[in-house]
Amino acid sequence: xxxxxxxxxxxxxxxxxxxxxxxxxxxxxxxxxxxxxxxxxxxxxxxxxxxxxxxxxxxxxxxxxxxxxxxxxxxxxxxxxxxxxxxxxxxxxxxxxxxxxxxxxxxxxxxxxxxxxxxxxxxxxxxxxxxxxxxxxxxxxxxxxxxxxxxxxxxxxxxxxxxxxxxxxxxxxxxxxxxxxxxxxxxxxxxxxxxxxx
Amino acid sequence: xxxxxxxxxxxxxxxxxxxxxxxxxxxxxxxxxxxxxxxxxxxxxxxxxxxxxxxxxxxxxxxxxxxxxxxxxxxxxxxxxxxxxxxxxxxxxxxxxxxxxxxxxxxxxxxxxxxxxxxxxxxxxxxxxxxxxxxxxxxxxxxxxxxxxxxxxxxxxxxxxxxxxxxxxxxxxxxxxxxxxxxxxxxxxxxxxxxxxxxxxxxxxxxxxxxxxxxxxxxx
Numbered sequence: 001x002x003x004x005x006x007x008x009x010x011x012x013x014x015x016x017x018x019x020x021x022x023x024x025x026x027x028x029x030x031x032x033x034x035x036x037x038x039x040x041x042x043x044x045x046x047x048x049x050x051x052x053x054x055x056x057x058x059x060x061x062x063x064x065x066x067x068x069x070x071x072x073x074x075x076x077x078x079x080x081x082x083x084x085x086x087x088x089x090x091x092x093x094x095x096x097x098x099x100x101x102x103x104x105x106x107x108x109x110x111x112x113x114x115x116x117x118x119x120x121x122x123x124x125x126x127x128x129x130x131x132x133x134x135x136x137x138x139x140x141x142x143x144x145x146x147x148x149x150x151x152x153x154x155x156x157x158x159x160x161x162x163x164x165x166x167x168x169x170x171x172x173x174x175x176x177x178x179x180x181x182x183x184x185x186x187x188x189x190x191x192x193x194x195x196x197x198x
Numbered sequence: 199x200x201x202x203x204x205x206x207x208x209x210x211x212x213x214x215x216x217x218x219x220x221x222x223x224x225x226x227x228x229x230x231x232x233x234x235x236x237x238x239x240x241x242x243x244x245x246x247x248x249x250x251x252x253x254x255x256x257x258x259x260x261x262x263x264x265x266x267x268x269x270x271x272x273x274x275x276x277x278x279x280x281x282x283x284x285x286x287x288x289x290x291x292x293x294x295x296x297x298x299x300x301x302x303x304x305x306x307x308x309x310x311x312x313x314x315x316x317x318x319x320x321x322x323x324x325x326x327x328x329x330x331x332x333x334x335x336x337x338x339x340x341x342x343x344x345x346x347x348x349x350x351x352x353x354x355x356x357x358x359x360x361x362x363x364x365x366x367x368x369x370x371x372x373x374x375x376x377x378x379x380x381x382x383x384x385x386x387x388x389x390x391x392x393x394x395x396x397x398x399x400x401x402x403x404x405x406x407x408x409x410x411x412x413x414x415x416x417x418x
């Protein structure tokens with residue numbers, strides 16, 4: 001018993017478990033010294049953690065003035081066909097419908113008639129796709145407008161990828177056909193349905 | 199006669215404290231757990247004030263604007279994408295152009311200064327959540343974000359405790375939905391029979407071999 005720690009010392013150490021309480025108070029793992037998207041910053045002068053590109057620079061691979069896929073133009077002329085990278089099929093149109101309904105329909109309307117929910121709430125007139133001018137317009141025009149905007153419409157090049165914008169262009173063509181189809185071109189079954197008013 | 203060390207009531211004190219002290223300790227622990235789970239601590243269901251009184255209820259429920267119009271990177275990035283001021287102005291340069299409620303948006307657009315919103319879903323820095331993979335594998339917006347179409351001011355729908363994340367990662371069939379219903383805020387996950395949801399887990403190639411519950415799935 002002579003080597004045992006005196007009770008007096010043990011009593012003095014009893015407060016040590018209280019230190020555990022302190023351990024719950026640090027938050028340096030929750031808020032680490034790093035930035036996540038959209039966080040404010042007190043380091044950069046403009047207060048943003050996400051940095052804008054340096055003026056007069058482009059991201060590697062994003063500047064493709066010669067590419068019909070990226071610009072809707074070839075040699076300065078609007079393209080009249082989808083770029084070779086885009087394959088026209090049912091899944092492209094289905095995808096185009098999803099993107100169109102999400103990004104375009106608020107103003108242009110689900111049917112492309114310019115009667116979207118925003119158009120109905122403001123003093124703006126949204127052009128319908130179902131006019132001779134736009135029915136005969138080159139597909140590159142729709143892509144260029146979707147990318148860079150026109151008149152009061154803002155550009156969506158930064159929000160929708162080029163592939164998705166082409167899917168929208170293809171779907172706009174389908175919408176135009178849907179409102180301007182020749183009944184005689186339909187299969188016989190569908191023709192009888194049209195005549196029956198279905 | 200030597201002095202008594204214990205008073206006459208010492209036995210009673212002892213018996214009462216035998217019951218009272220465990221009750222008190224249990225009560226303190228229960229109260230702490232209650233606080234930990236309460237909206238006061240988790241902020242679940244508590245709407246925060248914002249610099250602009252943006253209403254999801256109006257934009258989602260009344261105008262039927264798709265989630266992706268504003269949160270446009272949700273399908274291809276870790277973050278759903280907080281809308282740039284330009285996104286607000288795409289419509290609000292035309293409608294509500296003189297509303298004083300939207301003055302901070304116009305100021306932000308004209309002066310190229312950010313709008314500082316109060317973050318609702320704030321994950322710890324050691325959690326690496328990725329929106330795109332959840333959206334691609336059949337987890338809809340409302341599964342985590344609640345009935346966003348009813349929120350005038352946005353509130354957190356979940357306390358975001360790890361146990362809640364693990365609930366889904368252990369049994370994905372509980373909250374999965376078809377891919378074409380991801381952005382449908384009115385869709386009810388339970389409307390699909392469990393057997394069909396389990397089939398979705400197979401179809402969408404969601405690993406059920408325990409990989410989803412590995413620590414490094416979310417922590418790196």
